[in-house]
Amino acid sequence: MPSKSSARLAALTVAAVCCASTVVAVSPAHADDAPRIHDIQGTTRLSPYAGQQVTDVAGIVTGVRVYGSSRGFWIQDPRPDSDPATSEGVFVYTGSTPTVSLGDEVTVSGTVTEYVPGGTSSGNQSLTEITKATATVVSTGNELPEAVKVGGRSVPAAYAPEGDEAEGGSINGLTLRPESYALDYYESLEGMVVRVDDARVVGATDPYSELWVTVKPRQHDNRRGGTVYGSYSSQNGGRLQIQSLASSADFPDANVGDRLAGTTSGPLDYSQYGGYTLVANDLGEIEDGGLERETTRAQRSGELAVATYNVENLDPSDDTFAAHAEAIVENLAAPDIVSLEEIQDNSGSTDDGTVAADETVGALIDAIVAAGGPRYDWRGIDPADKADGGQPGGNIRTVFLFNPDRVSFTDRPGGDATTATGVTKVPGGAALTASPGRVDPENAAWESSRKPLAGEFVFRGRTVFVVGNHFASKGGDQALSSQYQPPARDSEEQRHLQATSVNAFVKEILAVDKHADVVVLGDINDFEFSETARLLEADGALWSAVKSLPRGDRYSYVYQGNSQVLDQILVSPSIRRGSGLSYDSVHINAEFHDQISDHDPQVVRFRP
Known part of the structure; x- marks a missing residue:
């Protein structure tokens, strides 16, 4: 997923937004x-x-942002018009710490700018701002306009209108229909003070002091409090990102299923990393929902347990080895075979030409033993330096752990970074x-x-072919929440080619032995209902x-409040038709806000 370290980028249409505002403490007459x-x-x-240029735009200061690069303040007209499509709030960008205060009545003169968080190439919607502004304080200590309650039936079930084909699919020029579409509803409140009451958390607090709630509590709720993203037509418009105008040090830690109790209120913003965002002046209290980490059952007699686990850029300098080991031993019940994704080389992200990962894997195996698990053996192939993407210098790759007391590995030499393994009878x-060996490298x-x-x-005399994957992100x-609807998913093109390649390899195996047991697993980076999955199948x-x-349990990743499938285990017909197939997304x-990886592991058990 994109990094949040990028600086504020250029506006969509006009005028750079670099100039600070000035505040004049006088009381002029307001121009009619x-x-x-x-x-x-x-x-x-x-x-x-x-x-x-606009002059003497009147409003009450409803929020002041003093942190980060997007400093400024929001104003709202306390005398709204009767049109539900027109917002009564707007952001005034200053670029430096504003000198106005909540409750100030001001008039603002400046340039109206359409700013696109992330730049025009991101496809994000634009945010209407006043820049290069002069603000005049008319009075102080005024009551803030009443917050608009957001939630329940006020948010339409339909997410977004179809974009204008003549404008490349953009919805920017379409007249807002806040009664019909969730994105239009939020846009009609852009910059205004809104509130949510007693909202369920559907995205845990992240390192950037953000969390996600749902304002439509019955929308695709699952048994653990999340909101499941189960098709391209169910975008879950009740999701809303929550930030705070206070110091990030005061932001609460929350997990999915917790409750943001009481009232949370503040201006409605649009952010590069999450779309519509309530930036709170007043933040509710977190009530613990009691969510616990899951533990899968151990494999039974005659069952083979195969798992996939993305360990998120694991390298020897990390302090998460013990936690990952406990997860594998306790939560995953020490599977017989584990396909690990994002194993980094021995020097981690240092770009020094190192490609070997024996120290990384060895440290994890030692930690598993210390946690009471088996001493796994492992196999892998070092990539060519900087050829496999991921964090620069990290040379991430997939490796296999296996318990030699339960399964054996059939070694056949010849595999390297560029040599393809084949299939023979x-x-x-x-x-x-x-x-x-590598597949079609x-x-x-x-x-x-x-x-x-x-x-x-080989397990109990039966050969099992395992193919570990980490598809393009x-x-x-x-x-x-893009301005283009439906949004473009350009990264799918590469995953479709990758899925076709892996599918062809599996069919080579099945052409030789139609009863072969084949497990294809890993971080597929796509949904179980996607074209990528269809091409694999x-x-x-x-x-x-x-x-x-069950549909409510189909997820391994939570992104922007959507619980979704990215990690998958696919099996050949002999395994699917066999006895005792059991799957668990653990x-x-x-x-969780204190996650050691952003992915949940998956495990399949079957009798070869």
Whole structure:
């Protein structure tokens, strides 16, 4: 997912936004013909005044942002018009610490600007602002306008209108219909004071002092308090990001399923990393929802347990080895085979040409033993330096852990960073030409991305082929709250090619032995209902076993308040048709503010 360290970028249309405002403490007469805030906001996302100078725009100061690069203040007209499509609030960008205070009545003169958080290439909606401003304090200590309650039926079930085809799918020029679409409803309140009452947390507090709540508590609720993203048509418009205008040191730690009790109120902003955001003057209290980390059952006699776990850029300098080991031993019940994603090289993110990861994996194996687990053996293939994407210098890759007391690994030499493993016929079935080996590594589908790792295991005399994956990330895709509807998901193109490559490899195995047991697993970076999943499953070669779970439990990741599937385990027909297939998405990370990874591990158990 994109980094939040990027600086504030340029405005969409006009005028740089670099100039601080000035405050003049006098009480001039207000011009009767001055535009009101609802005139400036208009009935579309783009102001009819964009690029123009405005004078004596009146309002009450309803929020003051003194932290970060986007410093400024919000004003709201206490005398609204009768049109529900026009907002009565607007942000005044200063670039430096504002000198106005809550409750000040001011008039503002400056330039109306449409600013796009993240820049125009992000596809984000624009935020109407007044920049290069002069603010005049007319009076102080005024009551703030009454906050608009956001929640329940006030937020439409439909998420967004279809974009204007003539404008490349943009919704910027469409007249707002706040009674019909959630994004239009929020836009009609841009810059105004809003409130949420007793809202359920659906996205845990992150390192940037943000959390997510839902204002539609019955919308795709699951058994653990989250909001499940189960199709492209169910974007969950009740999700709302919460920030605070106070110091981040005072921001509460919350997990999914907690409750933001009482009233939380403040101006409604639009952020680069989350879309519509309530920036709180008054923040409710967190009530503990009692969410606990899950533990899966141990494998039974005759069952093989295979898991996938993204350990999020693990390298020898990390302090999370003991926690990951406990997760594998206790929460995952020490699976027989574990495919690990995001194992970094021995020097971590230091870009020094190191590609070996034996120290990283060795430290994890030692920690697992210390936690009471088995001494796993492991297999992997070092990537070419800086060829597999991820954190620069980290050389992330997929590796296999396996418990040698339960399974054996069939080593066949010849696998390296660029040599593809193949499939050959041997007495009794199929075999890999290189084990471990990489799948189709020279295919352009894997450019700057992790190459699949294939291995041949034996359990109770039965060969099991395991293919570990870490597909291309969703970085660069347009957000659900994008100005383009439906938003573009350009990163899918590479994952579609990757899925086709892996599917073809599995079909090579099945062409030799149609009864072969094949497990394809890892961080697929796409949903179980996506085209990526369909291409992996093509021609019946595989089946995503997460679909055996109830819909409310199909998730391994929480992004912007949506609980969703990114990690999957797919199985060949012999496993799907066999006895005792059992799947578990083990929720230990994604819903918690103190996560050791942003992904939840997955485990499948079956009888080969």
